[in-house]
């Protein structure tokens with residue numbers, strides 16, 4: 316949904332077209348939103364509902380096409396929206412091809428919604444829930460008020476609501492298509508501020524899954540500034556300072572690769588993924604039975620080369636035994652780099668299993684381990700770890716923040732050491 320005018324933002328143009336981030340990372344809000352949505356591998360079609368006046372939107376069309384081309388597999392259409400958000404949703408829904416049976420409705424204004432939120436909504440729909448919304452707990456105390464007679468601009472508190480049962484809902488909201496179409500039929504739907512509200516009115520149960528602070532809606536200028544800071548944080552290289560070797564260790568499916576992909580651009584680091592190295596060796600003719608420790612051996616050697624020329628490295632593999640971890644210590648020593656040891660876990664076995672069973676291989680020829688193989692694979696204790704990250708309740712960017720904080724701390728300590736007489 317990108318057809319709003321952005322009156323409260325007051326940028327003088329529709330909110331979807333407002334640049335987000337600072338050059339060279341600047342892109343219109345709607346382009347950020349589309350790029351984020353396309354990270355969700357379940358999507359097959361996207362309808363961008365744009366302001367009815369096609370003139371200003373023409374300027375972002377090329378950027379949208381570029382994002383879509385990069386995604387490859389998804390069909391994208393742009394259609395004009397209506398006067399209210401709900402009118403725009405109904406128009407977007409009408410444009411969807413008949414074969415689409417499940418629909419996510421997402422605000423372009425929630426341009427930085429993490430892919431985990433999309434995935435949680437999709438998983439709940441796949442589990443049979445007809446309507447799903449992400450939501451976050453309410454952190455303020457919320458009062459119900461009524462106008463106070465004779466006192467302009469003042470109100471009277473009617474009740475203090477129990478915030479433990481309140482949630483602030485976000486998007487993408489997901490629906491079984493026929494339920495959403497039914498909800499948008501009839502009079503009075505224009506006034507609805509979210510689609511779940513219309514579905515609730517039909518008596519259909521709405522399921523809530525965890526949202527994310529990063530799925531916040533850009534409504535005012537200060538929201539835009541916060542979102543811009545997040546964009547900068549996600550893209551900025553920390554410093555071309557002394558190289559570090561970030562060693563991840565964790566079972567398959569806990570989120571190591573997502574974490575590495577979030578950390579590498581921010582650290583200016585090479586992503587060294589043993590799965591890729593191993594598949595390369597197999598494609599090169601190494602018999603599968605001979606693989607053993609060859610992948611790790613090759614990865615250590617490549618890491619040492621990167622560190623030696625001053626490039627940081629994020630090592631992404633299970634690293635489940637002391638011997639494997641010791642190899643990284645040697646690679647770091649050879650490259651004169653500090654080591655950051657990060658244990659990555661998922662404390663919720665159901666969520667871990669869902670991830671293991673829900674993922675598809677993104678490296679040609681790679682056979683992913685099943686849940687049985689994952690659950691029975693041991694991981695040695697790692698008392699030397701700088702960080703233990705539990706991805707059951709941490710968004711990937713928040714996890715990356717923590718890794719980068721350790722990098723910054725180690726670099727600062729190293730600088731202080733050097734300064735000491």
Ligand SMILES: Nc1ccn([C@@H]2O[C@H](COP(=O)(O)OP(=O)(O)OP(=O)(O)O)[C@@H](O)[C@H]2O)c(=O)n1
Nearest residue numbers: 317318319320321322323398399400403423424
């Ligand atoms: N007629 C409308 C109104 C809103 N939206 C979309 O719905 C989302 C949430 O709306 P909101 O944040 O209220 O956006 P605006 O309507 O643009 O903002 P404002 O109310 O300040 O004008 C936004 O992505 C917006 O583009 C839409 O597609 N069509």
Ligand SMILES: C[C@](O)(CO)[C@H](O)COP(=O)(O)O
Nearest residue numbers: 400422484485486508509532
């Ligand atoms: C759909 C929504 O984003 C859920 O929080 C919200 O209700 C949109 O409301 P707005 O008034 O259009 O900003």
